[in-house]
Amino acid sequence: MNQEVLAIIEYMAREKGIHREAFLEAMQSALLAAARKSIGPARDLRVEIHPKTGKITARANLEVVEKVVDPRGQVSLKRAREIDPSAQLGQLIDVEVTPKDFGRIAAQVFKQSINQALRSIEREMVLAEFKDRVDHIVMGTVRRFDRSDVIIDLGRYEGVMPARERVPGEEYVVGDRIRAYVLAVENTPHGPQILLSRSHPNFVRRLLELEVSEVADHTVEIKAMAREPGFRTKIAVWSANPKIDPVGACVGVRGARVKNIVRELHIEKIDLFRWSSDIAELAVEALKPARIKSVELDEAGKRVKVVVDEENYSIALGRKGKNAWLAGKITGWEIDVVREQSAEENFAQKLARATEEMATALSVDQSTAEQIVRAGFLSPAAVAESEETDLASVLPELDLATVKKLRENARLCAKAS
DSSP states (O other): OOHHHHHHHHIIIIIIIIOHHHHHHHHHHHHHHHHHHHHHHOTTTTEETTTTTTEEEEEEEEEEEESOTTTTTEHHHHHHHHHHHHHHHHHHHHHHHOOSSHHHHHHHHHHHHHHHHHHHHHHHHHHHHHHHTTSSEEEEEEEETTTTTTEEEOSEEEEOOOOGSSSSSSOOOOEEEEEEEEEEEETTTTTTOOOEEEESSHHHHHHHHOOHHHHHTTTTTEEEEEETTTEEEEEEOSSSSSTOOOOHHHHHHGGGHHHHHHHHTTOOEEEEEEEEEEEHHHHHHHHSOOOEEEEEETTTTEEEEEEEEEEHHHHHHHHHGGGHHHHHHHHSSSEEEEEEEOOHHHHHHHHHHHHHHHHHHOOOOOHHHHHHHHHTTTSSSHHHSSOHHHHHOTTTSHHHHHHHHHHHHHHHHHHOO
């Protein structure tokens, strides 16, 4: 039994990382609960485990009496003097009361007590170790799956990456070594739970700090960040030192630094750009790789209107509008992406306006008004100044009397204006 106790203590210290003293104390408490079931309510009952030999002893203070009536609280004078020759009647003497067999009930109590004590020790150890690792990155191995949650082996403990903290599109296989961000350590009824994430924006922030020393020492600051996990992350960086290029420092020589981050994030893209306090300038940078034609600010409504050509319209919006949405997160303003009108669209709009104006002024239908405009008469004044023969030549479908009436209407309209 003694060797078994020592083996358990060594196992707990080696595999679980539980200190010998803490485990000994837990075992003694569990054995004491078991002893109370087996021995009963003896006075000052206590259980001791020798740290070197593993020997277990139960001891109690018993009253020395002539004749034992209550064996749980009394000891005979004869036995007392075998322990202490100077023992006297009525005296309390320390006596070993270790039962030969704790019994089935006592063994069950011991099992429950030690399990509870171990859970308590492990809870304290997890909280002590990981309370300072929240908001940091840890490395672990995918151990198993609990429905859509990923259980990650962190060494002596396990972490949980819930489905909501996974990156869409990422697949994990048991045995994979992965990095994750420690989101929180929660004390649940089932023990402490280490919550991990790969979708949190701070996961990318911490990766950048690991790869870029200038970010880690705050020479380069991350002023704003927005992330759509599995798609794109936009990061606005800035440095108070004019000699340092914040974007270049993050990208690294031939893109080595940012490539390491992209490799960790698999298919996710990283956009790094210089931060600016000017919202218009920041919006242009945040919408890259799209090229912006012009920017208009609505400061009252905190909206930014950006105009792009046809080629860059879909790039500025991004898949499902995510690029513009991320840029809005960076600036803190709503961003409206507007397509620049082509020359044909501009001509069509001008033609429609001129036709509408001509039809109203000359009291003609839209078809006739469009014929007049397409002939080069862009206003009623131009019609009024033209010759009847010129007007009739461009409107062969109309008779001369109708053309003459159109010209008179145009003159009246010109005089009224």
